[in-house]
Amino acid sequence: MSLSVSGLCRTFSHSSGPVEVLRGVDLSVASGELVTLSGPSGSGKSALITLLCGFDQPDSGTVLLDGSPLTGPPAWSRCAVLPQSLGLAGELTLAENAALPLRLSGRADEVHLVKELLVELGIDELADRYPAEVSFGQQQRAALARAVIAGPSVLLADEPTAHLDQRSAPAAVAVLRRAADRGAAVLIATHHDDVHAAADRTLTLRDGRIAH
Numbered sequence: 001m002s003l004s005v006s007g008l009c010r011t012f013s014h015s016s017g018p019v020e021v022l023r024g025v026d027l028s029v030a031s032g033e034l035v036t037l038s039g040p041s042g043s044g045k046s047a048l049i050t051l052l053c054g055f056d057q058p059d060s061g062t063v064l065l066d067g068s069p070l071t072g073p074p075a076w077s078r079c080a081v082l083p084q085s086l087g088l089a090g091e092l093t094l095a096e097n098a099a100l101p102l103r104l105s106g107r108a109d110e111v112h113l114v115k116e117l118l119v120e121l122g123i124d125e126l127a128d129r130y131p132a133e134v135s136f137g138q139q140q141r142a143a144l145a146r147a148v149i150a151g152p153s154v155l156l157a158d159e160p161t162a163h164l165d166q167r168s169a170p171a172a173v174a175v176l177r178r179a180a181d182r183g184a185a186v187l188i189a190t191h192h193d194d195v196h197a198a199a200d201r202t203l204t205l206r207d208g209r210i211a212h
């Protein structure tokens with residue numbers, strides 16, 4: 001599975017008038033590739049990720065998942081996302097949140113994978129706590145576990161190490177890298193050099209387009 005984007009445009013309306021944030025974004029990420037997306041704050045990285053996972057619709061342009069046009073949020077096993085807002089379910093524990101993609105896709109027999117992943121990310125002792133009972137960085141690692149647990153074909157992550165310290169960030173980067181090594185097309189918006197260092201390529205978003 002690969003991700004291919006062409007001519008993606010998105011303008012937001014503000015009281016001061018329309019703001020053209022994405023002005024013809026073209027990019028592709030192949031299966032097995034980890035690509036990082038850099039760009040100044042406010043350049044549209046999050047807006048782009050939100051379009052790529054089908055949470056928002058572009059004004060024009062196309063998103064292809066393995067050649068098929070994206071028309072709305074795809075199945076989690078096809079395209080998983082770690083959004084900046086995390087979006088954990090507050091009524092589920094961290095372990096239940098991480099296990100959700102497996103349960104929703106009829107793979108409850110694989111929930112043992114959750115424990116391994118939470119150990120690797122250093123949050124296994126918090127497995128039975130609810131999101132409101134842990135720090136934002138701990139929630140972020142649970143959201144990362146949920147994003148990778150079902151082995152998605154396309155993995156999108158928005159600032160996945162933004163709230164992690166130097167002790168916990170390397171494990172998160174290793175989990176993202178392994179997802180690519182297992183065949184996912186991985187696109188990560190980040191400001192962090194340690195994430196860029198794990199990438200096969202880095203793209204820069206500037207003035208609404210991928211800079212060349």
Ligand SMILES: Nc1ncnc2c1ncn2[C@@H]1O[C@H](COP(=O)(O)OP(=O)(O)OP(=O)(O)O)[C@@H](O)[C@H]1O
Nearest residue numbers: 012013019021039040041042043044045046047048
């Ligand atoms: N839903 C929205 N409605 C209106 N404006 C929006 C919306 N989403 C994003 N924007 C605007 O689009 C621009 C890009 O925002 P975005 O969050 O994508 O930037 P970013 O590159 O991810 O920034 P950062 O690195 O700070 O996270 C900003 O000017 C923002 O105000």
